[in-house]
Amino acid sequence: MDCPILYSKDCTDFSTLGMAILKNAYDVHISETLNGEYCAEFDIPVTDSATDKIAYDDFVKIDGQLFRVRSVSSGRDSDGGVYTHIKCMHVWYDACDCKYIHHAYTPSNGEEVDGWINVTPRWVMETVFADTPFLVGNVEPDTATDIFATKSNPAKIVTQLIENVGGFLKRDNYTVHLLKDNPLSDKRITYGKNLKSISKTMDDSAVITRLYPLGQDDMDISSVNDGVAYLDSPLIGDYGYIKCGYKDYTDISDPAELMEKAAAEWSSDTVDGIDKPRVEYTVESPDLLGIHVGDRVRVTDTDLGIDIITTVCEVVSYPYEPYKGSIKLSNHKDAGVSITEKILDEAVALEKITDKNGNIMSQYIDNIRKKMQSQVDEETAKRLTVHEFGDLWVDNLANPTKAMVITDAMFAVANSKKANGDWNWRTIGTADIFTADTINAEWLNAGYINTDKITVRSSDGNACLTGNEFTITTPDGFEAIMSADEGFKYIYSRDKSGNPYDYVTFDHNGQKRFWRGHMIPSTYQFAKGSVDCKKTSSTLVYGAIELKGAAWLEIAKLYNKILSDESLSDFEKYELISSMFQCSVTPVKITSQITGDGAAVVLENEIVTREVGDYVIPQIFEIHSTGTKVDMADQDQTFYYDGALMQYYGAGGYVRESGSYNRCYSLRANYDIAVTLDIDYK
Numbered sequence: 001m002d003c004p005i006l007y008s009k010d011c012t013d014f015s016t017l018g019m020a021i022l023k024n025a026y027d028v029h030i031s032e033t034l035n036g037e038y039c040a041e042f043d044i045p046v047t048d049s050a051t052d053k054i055a056y057d058d059f060v061k062i063d064g065q066l067f068r069v070r071s072v073s074s075g076r077d078s079d080g081g082v083y084t085h086i087k088c089m090h091v092w093y094d095a096c097d098c099k100y101i102h103h104a105y106t107p108s109n110g111e112e113v114d115g116w117i118n119v120t121p122r123w124v125m126e127t128v129f130a131d132t133p134f135l136v137g138n139v140e141p142d143t144a145t146d147i148f149a150t151k152s153n154p155a156k157i158v159t160q161l162i163e164n165v166g167g168f169l170k171r172d173n174y175t176v177h178l179l180k181d182n183p184l185s186d187k188r189i190t191y192g193k194n195l196k197s198i199s200k201t202m203d204d205s206a207v208i209t210r211l212y213p214l215g216q217d218d219m220d221i222s223s224v225n226d227g228v229a230y231l232d233s234p235l236i237g238d239y240g241y242i243k244c245g246y247k248d249y250t251d252i253s254d255p256a257e258l259m260e261k262a263a264a265e266w267s268s269d270t271v272d273g274i275d276k277p278r279v280e281y282t283v284e285s286p287d288l289l290g291i292h293v294g295d296r297v298r299v300t301d302t303d304l305g306i307d308i309i310t311t312v313c314e315v316v317s318y319p320y321e322p323y324k325g326s327i328k329l330s331n332h333k334d335a336g337v338s339i340t341e342k343i344l345d346e347a348v349a350l351e352k353i354t355d356k357n358g359n360i361m362s363q364y365i366d367n368i369r370k371k372m373q374s375q376v377d378e379e380t381a382k383r384l385t386v387h388e389f390g391d392l393w394v395d396n397l398a399n400p401t402k403a404m405v406i407t408d409a410m411f412a413v414a415n416s417k418k419a420n421g422d423w424n425w426r427t428i429g430t431a432d433i434f435t436a437d438t439i440n441a442e443w444l445n446a447g448y449i450n451t452d453k454i455t456v457r458s459s460d461g462n463a464c465l466t467g468n469e470f471t472i473t474t475p476d477g478f479e480a481i482m483s484a485d486e487g488f489k490y491i492y493s494r495d496k497s498g499n500p501y502d503y504v505t506f507d508h509n510g511q512k513r514f515w516r517g518h519m520i521p522s523t524y525q526f527a528k529g530s531v532d533c534k535k536t537s538s539t540l541v542y543g544a545i546e547l548k549g550a551a552w553l554e555i556a557k558l559y560n561k562i563l564s565d566e567s568l569s570d571f572e573k574y575e576l577i578s579s580m581f582q583c584s585v586t587p588v589k590i591t592s593q594i595t596g597d598g599a600a601v602v603l604e605n606e607i608v609t610r611e612v613g614d615y616v617i618p619q620i621f622e623i624h625s626t627g628t629k630v631d632m633a634d635q636d637q638t639f640y641y642d643g644a645l646m647q648y649y650g651a652g653g654y655v656r657e658s659g660s661y662n663r664c665y666s667l668r669a670n671y672d673i674a675v676t677l678d679i680d681y682k
Contacts, residue, residue, distance in 0.1 A: 214248050
């Protein structure tokens with residue numbers, strides 16, 4: 001089935017066509033991360049009768065996999081069409097709450113020993129998934145391990161199992177496999193053949209070159225490591241400073257085993273460890289069929305000097321549009337962990353001191369105050385000198401320029417005198433209030449700051465909070481301005497008078513994009529519709545995709561400006577235009593079949609392109625209302641509107657007995673075009 005199928009939440013037979021076939025669903029894509037997130041999303045017109053049947057927790061089968069509906073929302077696209085957006089989670093997430101495991105223990109001599117001790121991975125999987133809808137498939141890791149868990153569930157324990165013995169999950173509906181690293185795939189992705197784009201990201205925030213391993217009850221390795229509680233990486237000298245960190249191995253009680261386990265964290269000739277930065281490649285390719293998370297593939301781009309064999313840690317696939325999709329590759333075995341998970345510890349810590357509105361809770365300030373009061377009480381319990389009168393300290397008795405006074409439970413500091421000779425007390429503190437011109441502090445914790453106007457400016461001048469407006473300026477001169485009155489504004493450039501020239505705004509009316517001072521559709525300009533290409537055995541007339549309006553005219557002008565820019569190489573022109581355009585055509589009908597010619601088939605179906613050096617890009621024409629003549633293959637046509645035009649070539653036909661093709665039928669197709677002006681080109 002080439003579209004999603006909807007089943008009720010209590011369905012158990014998924015071999016049928018369910019409650020509805022979602023034939024009008026579009027932008028259907030699946031995102032799967034190695035040992036991590038596994039979800040699907042799609043849009044469907046509100047007018048589709050199946051929309052009313054979709055409910056929370058219902059099943060949707062996409063590309064043979066079952067997902068549960070977790071979110072249903074509505075929106076309106078740039079053409080005014082109203083759609084429903086569906087987000088689903090794979091049925092694997094049922095493993096998070098389908099069974100409660102109160103405590104993992106091992107019976108021994110009539111007692112319960114904490115944990116499952118020296119058990120195989122298969123035993124763990126079969127135990128946690130017993131009496132659930134899940135089946136255990138292949139379990140390739142066979143290293144015995146210990147599992148300690150309380151108030152847990154199957155999914156959480158499987159995650160702990162993977163941390164202990166390695167491997168990666170393969171989730172096939174309700175069947176769960178735990179596999180070792182896959183061998184190298186036969187798939188090779190090469191720029192110019194089946195590679196559309198590639199980007200590289202390096203993150204060294206988690207690098208550790210001095211590791212403090214901790215076992216059960218925070219046991220360290222000093223007893224078996226000459227009194228030293230840490231191990232140094234062979235690469236410790238490759239960095240500007242020693243990067244310290246710790247790692248818990250709560251299932252290990254033997255210091256020697258703990259030391260061996262920790263030593264295995266360093267990089268080897270075949271595996272990058274915690275002492276090397278995480279390097280990730282994001283690859284877009286029209287040829288991702290047969291590539292799955294956990295696979296090892298080879299990616300080649302000679303222009304960028306990239307020739308790597310590495311692990312697929314994330315796949316975004318479009319099962320009904322196989323020419324779209326992307327994969328993420330990483331040199332780290334734990335690459336399935338998203339960057340957001342790295343900050344969970346910080347988030348938990350912040351939640352402890354902030355209320356639901358994000359304000360620092362008064363209890364937190366009170367706790368700090370009480371702690372400081374206790375320290376003061378401890379100090380005052382010592383022998384102190386009691387002063388009946390106030391004290392005055394000056395910097396120089398003969399010629400004082402600075403002074404501090406302590407009197408009547410008050411202190412005050414001055415660094416100058418008034419015209420009449422009195423000290424100008426500027427810093428004053430009592431038990432109730434503290435007043436100063438300037439406070440320098442690395443951190444300032446406060447429940448509330450009460451002022452009629454506040455100005456906060458960073459030392460480099462790139463961030464400023466004044467009144468109800470916050471401004472940040474980037475090193476490139478871009479400005480981000482957040483205002484309570486005008487919303488959010490991001491300014492890319494200004495004109496000679498200093499007025500915003502190219503910018504984006506976001507307020508209660510929504511998002512707006514301004515280019516050269518004029519409002520244009522924000523981020524993406526979309527076009528959808530149908531087009532006919534007229535084809536006979538002897539003639540051909542391209543189908544005209546008419547893109548009307550000022551926004552499309554500006555897009556065509558930018559397209560031509562890039563092509564005529566002599567400062568750009570052919571490859572740079574190709575990259576910019578490929579970043580601008582996303583186009584697809586889907587044949588829907590052969591419109592001129594002649595009975596008796598044989599079985600009709602679609603032989604050609606594509607957007608007309610042009611060459612830029614060795615590269616191929618979509619052809620787009622700039623059209624003006626005064627009339628623009630365009631070569632439409634076997635004839636010229638003149639178009640009268642302001643906008644742009646693209647061409648469609650499609651042909652149907654049949655196969656002769658000799659095996660050759662006869663392209664002789666006209667073809668109708670649906671087109672889907674998305675164009676953005678948000679590209680790195682001035």
